[in-house]
Amino acid sequence: MSRFVNFVTSIGERRGTNEAAPSISLAGKEETQKSITTSAHIDTAKPKLLDRWLDKVVSFSGSNSVLFFTIFVLLVWAFLGIKFGGVTGWQVGISDAQAIINMVFDSLLVREQLNSHTQALVVACHLDSRAGSHKRMLRVLSRMEKPSTGRQGHTTITTELPTEDLLGRICNRVSAWMGHISTVIGYWVCIGIWLAFGSYCNWSNTWFFYINSATSALMIFMLALLGNNRERNKQYLQKCTSLLLTADMSLERKLRDLTGDKIDNEVSCIPAPKVGKIQRAINFYADLVGTLLGIALLSFVLVAWVAIGPVMHFDANWWLLIGTYAGLIGMNDGFVLKNLCDICNRQEDVHYEQRILDDMNLLAILGADKVQEKTTVKPRLDVRLSIAMGDICSHAYTVVAGVICIIGLILTASLMHWNELGQIICNVPPSIIESFFTLILITGHNIGDEQRRADLQRLYETRLELISAVEQWQV
Template sequence: MSFAQKNIFELFRKAGEKVEVRGVAPTQIVHAGNKTQEDKERNITMFIEKPKQRRLDRWLDKVVQISGSQFVFLSILTALLTWALLGIKFGRNKTWQILISDAQAIICYIFDSFLVRQQLNAYDEDMAVATQMQSRSISNLRMLSKLKDQSSQEQQAKLVARLDREFYVNDSIASQLPSEGRLGRLVTFVALTIGHMVTIFLFWVGVFIWLGIGHLFDYSDTWQLYMNSASSALMVFTFIFIANIGERHSVYTKKCLDSLFQADSSLELRLRSLTHDVRSNIEVVIPAPKVGKIQRAIFYYTDFVGTLVGIAILFTVFAAWVAAGPALKFSSNWWLFIGTYAGLIGMFDGFVLRNMQSRLRSYTDAAMQVVDRRDRLLFETIGLPFPVTGPEEKIPVTRRVSQTLDRITSHQFTVVAGFLTVVGLVAGASAMNWSLTGQLLCNVPPSIIESFLMIVLVTGHNSIEEKKRSELLILYERRLRLSGYVEMIEGLQNESTLGSQDKETVVYTTSTPIVSE
């Protein structure tokens, strides 16, 4: 087997595999007083994620980042509004509706790959955060234990009591983390509105109203095209919106992580200065999660969709579709074919995206729970009360419904049901000889289902983002408490040093002979 064949074999074998994650926090070095400022600034205090080795991966990540940019969002939104205005004149024309449906399906299919890649990148970042936080916690625990052994029980009790009096959890903690700008808060508000259960309810009300008036149009192709166009436009908007808020919130989270890691590295540096500990932070390994066969198959699919392979397949099909145009005389069926293909694949990708969003988050939640347990151990070691996050609030009905919907739509068997739905729609269209009505059968229901899944995807994103911000604030607040403890020990040591110096000065003075005049 040649080297190239081995690489291809490894590519197909490893796809879908969730491997162990390794990471180590940069060790903070206490520099000597004669070091230059440049030497002192060599310590890495911000969150740094290991860059990807392959140039193709870095290039694709840049494309994904651009797809969620403000420019792309506004450009596609402008195109949607232009389409809506032109629809006043051309809206009744079937070719116009089919052409627009094709364009929207292709855009959504391309963004499917981008969103898959975006979620995979978010998972890599969250796991990198978890490993580095765990790595530094191990060193901090060792040094805090050493520091505690150097203090008497009386001093320890005074420290805890003093810190408890001087440090209170208030709004000033939140203000020390970066805050979103006006536009960021506006986008977050829109995301909360789109992902709200009321919006989902209104979506289905609209679908049932459309079904209810079907008899007025004799359930014609035109009646189906109206829903196809409307749902396709909604899909395009939700896709570009999700891509935009995903990148926007990623940038904001990175700023918060920088603040958190600066506080964490500062705590480590102070502890090393006090304990003279020079042992490097150790590498942490998070074991690979156990993945069943069905879930592995889903991840296998996402590993290809999240690369250029999915887009390459799309362009291959698109080229074949263009080549078949003359043979089909560029008929309505020909126009609708590419939209049918992209729509069916897009609907299935919608199920996959929901599954990915929930399953990957469960893995990062498990990793962050280890960070939480290590933090608790840090506080227990020095006898400091573990900060309470506050009483659990009663979960409103809409939140409970949302959580139930999340579990149902993200289950692996729901993805299987989505695949079987695609197979059933293809069989139905084949029985109709892929006529206009048959192709609309493969366009309209998938378009409705995918639009619904995209709204639910926004709901899931909102829930994850809210939990992530809460976690970052809690972790930041804990490090402020621990830093306050270490700072007080520094103060006590300084006082003790000054006291010893004063005492030595008194003894020296009194021992000096008094010379009489």
């Protein structure tokens, strides 16, 4: 009974992160360098085999192969529309495909977001853990006499973080364009044009299908692009983190060699953020979607839908059924994904900004009080508008508003006895809203990605400055 009570009371809570950076021993230089090279990569692989396989599926879903295949299929579908554009099945097909793909990608994107967030916090813990030892040893070093034949701040560590390849830069530009405020405005202009033609088309089902097909195709492309961007960003940040941690451990080795310090690095703790009841409910839903249980429920729904196909004679209502279900669930997932993205980015920003401030204090211990500060550039108007719009869309109350909207759509369709028009109504508005939220999600991802890269660059540059200053005590 107590376990059940603990489970209920812990629903939606986030666990704190407790990590200690591996301590560098005072062994021979070859052994120490080998230890540094081995420890530069932080392994956050999960203990369960199914979890590890699911993480591999998440990585594959963001691969270039999946992105190019998605674009190819969309082009084939568009060209087939020249001949079959007037056939209802052709338009329902893209809607159902988007619905199924959307549910799968939402689960994978939630899992990827949670994995990346965990990785970022573990890295922040390692930096903080080692910074405590650095501070202690730098104070000792600052009281030691600097040798007249000391090195003049020369380090063999590379001074530049890696750059992305041509394909990565192209995808970044496409993502920046998709997430730009002007693209979001253009999207709503297109929706307005579609609404303006409603009377001309007699508000027919075909008129509904036009926008449903367009937003469905757009959603498939955006989900593939977003998954690809997140996977590339994860791999790039892992490379940058590896270089940063290598420099951090090299600094520790030099300091231990000079001071003879043998005290292990202490455990650094990042406490779990305090959240309200609404946010806890959102967290619980996100955890459910991104876990094995969520994938199992998704598989059960798809199997059940296929199983009732013969009973419904695979008619239009059967085809619309999965679109209706996935459209409503996908709309809620869009709200939750945006909320989760911004919550994670904000928490990471706080801790990485603290690490940068700690580094300034470390430099000051050695008398480097004239460290060149980075000029804070005021964000452009479009960036400020994007951030403001993202803050509104990611608020917990916005997620609640989305749930209320979903309930309203279900009641409307129920009053219409879930006929074809009722199901279309449950398909089209969620598709429009979810497409908008995916655009905003891409915007939030771009802003968070740019900020994290800037943080790592700043931290890496500071490590090189510290190593350069410490080397002046080496003979």
